[in-house]
Amino acid sequence: MKRRMTGLTAMAVLAPLTLTACGGGGGGSAAGGDVESLTVVDYYNNEPDKTLVQEAIDRCATELGVTIERETVPGKDLIQKVLQRASSKTLPDVLMIDNPDVQEIAATGGLSPLSEYDIDTSGFAEGMLEAATYEGDVYGLAPTANTLGIFYNTELLAAAGVEPPTTWDELKAAAAKLTQGETYGLAFSGIATYEGSWQFLPFMWSNGGDETDLTSPEVAEGLALWKELVDSGSASSSVINWSQADVKDQFAAGKAAMMVNGPWQIPALQENPDLAWDSVQIPVNEQGQTSIAPLGGEVWTVPVTGDDAKQAKAAEFVQCISDDENQLALAEARYTVPTKTTLAEEYVTRVPEMESFTEQVANARSRTGQLGEQWPEAATVIYNAVQLALTGKASAEEAFEQASAG
Known part of the structure; x- marks a missing residue:
């Protein structure tokens, strides 16, 4: 989520190019031969x-008995790199x-559906499979996912006699009580x-x-909060x-008692040994509602290269x-969450500070x-309305009427 690739409309040129592309540019196998x-290209x-x-x-x-030639590129450059290699x-x-x-890239015809290779996609988190699905076909798998939650400074909440909020009313009351001096009760990104x-989605x-x-009124109520x-x-x-x-920096500096953020910030928070924190799921408007946050994470896919053997091995x-x-x-090394739901219990045992994010x-x-x-x-409409x-x-x-009209 932290990266957004640009220029996707240009991906329309990818489909005709991939149909004649040769086997991945890597060393060699003709279709049907040994690989x-x-x-591999990624943006890590x-x-x-x-x-x-x-x-x-x-x-x-x-495990597969192959050598891997890996190329890493900045996220903002990935699409351009793919277009160049397609050309x-x-x-x-x-x-x-x-x-x-x-979905946007799969629509170009540039990716191969995993169903062609009898890849088992059962047991993965529904939301992540949904993200990787286009017109009924799954085009990739994600090893891990991330999402959003509420981090809170345990010492500040304890000193104020405040419990971690679970509803919007509790969030407003807690934020008001925790706002003292140069410290705000809550920080979030409305950029x-x-x-x-992305940060507004859980509230919507x-x-x-x-x-x-x-x-809709339900969307407006989230923005009103x-x-x-x-x-x-x-x-x-x-x-x-x-x-x-920036939100993480405010929280780490003690200028925000709570923040909306993701677990990728945990390593930075751990650099400050004096900062005591914990996390809970995003509060809901009313008790009984389910806290729903967006899924972040990267999907590994098989481009159409024209080399059947390599595509199968990929x-x-x-x-x-x-x-x-x-x-x-x-997941353990990167503070992300396994996308197979059956792994949740074992993962939380290994990394207890990720419990709320795993639930989320x-x-x-x-x-x-x-x-x-x-x-x-x-x-785009959402962030303009927030502004x-x-x-x-x-x-x-x-706000949403104006942003939609604009």
């Missing part, structure tokens, strides 16, 4: 993720992409990017709203400019990197589940 090597180009993912890749290379007929054998982009939309979805009707938090001073007006990394790689051993190893993933939802390829348009409401240019009820 000795595979090429920063440490420690780069090395941690390499360990999983190496495990699968050994030169050197597509990778395995392509890792952000889950909201799978005018996909990050702002858990209240019964969705992206098919952004002008955010607006009330800012207008009352329980959250800083600067949230309109804060990325999720599908085996996708299955391998998503097996139980790799899911648990990657069980009911998490794909961003592209409702609108598919049209999701980016809805995401209108939090800057006082529109009420929560009017």
Whole structure:
């Protein structure tokens, strides 16, 4: 989720190119022959993720009896890289992409459905399978997922006599009581990017709203909550400019008692030994509602290269990197959540600080589940509406009407 690839409309050129592309540009096998090597492209180009993912890749290379030629690129450059390699007929054998982009790329004909290789996709979290599905076919698997939750400073809450909130009313009351001096009760990202939309989704979805009707009362109520938090001073007006990394910095510095954020921030929080924190699921409007947050995570796919043997071996790689051993190893090392629901109990035993996020993933939802390829348009309306409401240019009820018209 932290990355959003641009220029996807240009992917339309990919379909005719992939039909004639040769076998992944890697060393060699004709269709039907033995496969000795595979090429892989992903965007884990920063440490420690780069090395941690390499360990999983190496495990699968050994298991499949192949060598792996891996290329890592910045997330913002991935689509351009794929287009260049499609044009030169050197597509990778395995392509890792952000889950909201799978449907858009699958629609071009550039990916091969896993059903062609008898890959077992049962047992995976429903939301993640939904993200990887286009027109009834599953196009990839994700070893792990991430999502959002509420981090809270345990010492500040204890000193104020505040319990971690489970409802919106409790969240407002807690944020108000925790706002003291230079410390705000709550921090979140309302920035005018996909990050702002991503952070708003739990408040929209858990209240019964969705992206098919952004002008519904349920959606407006979620935005009204955010607006009330800012207008009352329980959250800083600067949230309109804060990325999720900025929100983490505020929380780590003690300038926010609670924050909306994801488990990828845990390593940074652990760098401050004096910071005591815990987490809970995103609060719901009313007791009895299910807390529903968006799914983040990357999907490993099989591009159409024209080399049947390599595509089959690439599908085996996708299955391998998503097996139980790799899911648990990657999740434990990277503070993500295994996407096989049967692994949840063992994972929480190994990494207890991930309990609330593991619970949240069980009911998490794909961003592209409702609108598919049209999701980016809805995401843009959402963050524009958030900006209108939090800057006082529109009420929560009017903001989505204005953003949709714009």
